Amino acid sequence: DSGVTQTPKHLITATGQRVTLRCSPRSGDLSVYWYQQSLDQGLQFLIQYYNGEERAKGNILERFSAQQFPDLHSELNLSSLELGDSALYFCASSAPRGNNSPLHFGNGTRLTVT
Amino acid sequence: KNEVEQSPQNLTAQEGEFITINCSYSVGISALHWLQQHPGGGIVSLFMLSSGKKKHGRLIATINIQEKHSSLHITASHPRDSAVYICAVRGNQFYFGTGTSLTVIP
Numbered sequence: 758d759s760g761v762t763q764t765p766k767h768l769i770t771a772t773g774q775r776v777t778l779r780c781s782p783r784s785g786d787l788s789v790y791w792y793q794q795s796l797d798q799g800l801q802f803l804i805q806y807y808n809g810e811e812r813a814k815g816n817i818l819e820r821f822s823a824q825q826f827p828d829l830h831s832e833l834n835l836s837s838l839e840l841g842d843s844a845l846y847f848c849a850s851s852a853p854r855g856n857n858s859p860l861h862f863g864n865g866t867r868l869t870v871t
Numbered sequence: 872k873n874e875v876e877q878s879p880q881n882l883t884a885q886e887g888e889f890i891t892i893n894c895s896y897s898v899g900i901s902a903l904h905w906l907q908q909h910p911g912g913g914i915v916s917l918f919m920l921s922s923g924k925k926k927h928g929r930l931i932a933t934i935n936i937q938e939k940h941s942s943l944h945i946t947a948s949h950p951r952d953s954a955v956y957i958c959a960v961r962g963n964q965f966y967f968g969t970g971t972s973l974t975v976i977p
Binding site (some may be wrong): 759790792799800801802805813814815845847849858859860861862864865867 | 906914919970
């Protein structure tokens with residue numbers, strides 16, 4: 758058990774809809790990362806938050822947004838969903854030692870857009 | 872353009888064999904991660920390296936910063952090592968290799 762909790766485990770929704778994925782980091786970890794894993798593109802980095810502030814940005818679409826709250830949990834919002842957004846979305850957290858800390862992954866949220 | 876290249880893509884080994892997975896990258900990095908993903912989908916971080924070599928049980932990871940290359944070695948491989956192994960580098964953001972699918976046959 759990594760200590761990182763992601764909810765929900767599965768999500769099925771229709772095109773055009775909006776969903777929110779939630780992540781609770783390991784106790785004491787200040788950094789939260791979001792990743793997308795699709796069959797055709799593999800793992801891709803979306804965004805990192807550190808103690809409530811955006812720290813790094815990857816291949817995150819404008820239709821997607823994220824935030825980290827004062828209690829350090831994070832939410833990833835996906836809007837105007839398309840079929841191609843169907844993927845596994847992982848959250849990871851790391852200890853407050855800059856960028857060079859081991860990552861602890863949640864079990865992922867499997868999103869299916871129909 | 873792939874910032875991270877892994878080889879081989881697929882690997883089948885007999886139980887007990889010594890296994891090497893290679894990772895080359897083209898960007899400046901502060902750290903390199905080796906990840907393991909089992910068929911159920913969960914991801915586990917095996918190593919984080921910024922220099923030198925690390926060992927954990929039967930797993931060894933090395934990195935050569937000058938050559939921008941890392942290797943993951945598995946000694947005395949076992950069927951439970953069957954998984955996808957992914958190399959990831961942290962530069963200004965994360966970049967991932969496409970993964971090496973390892974199958975160890977009893």
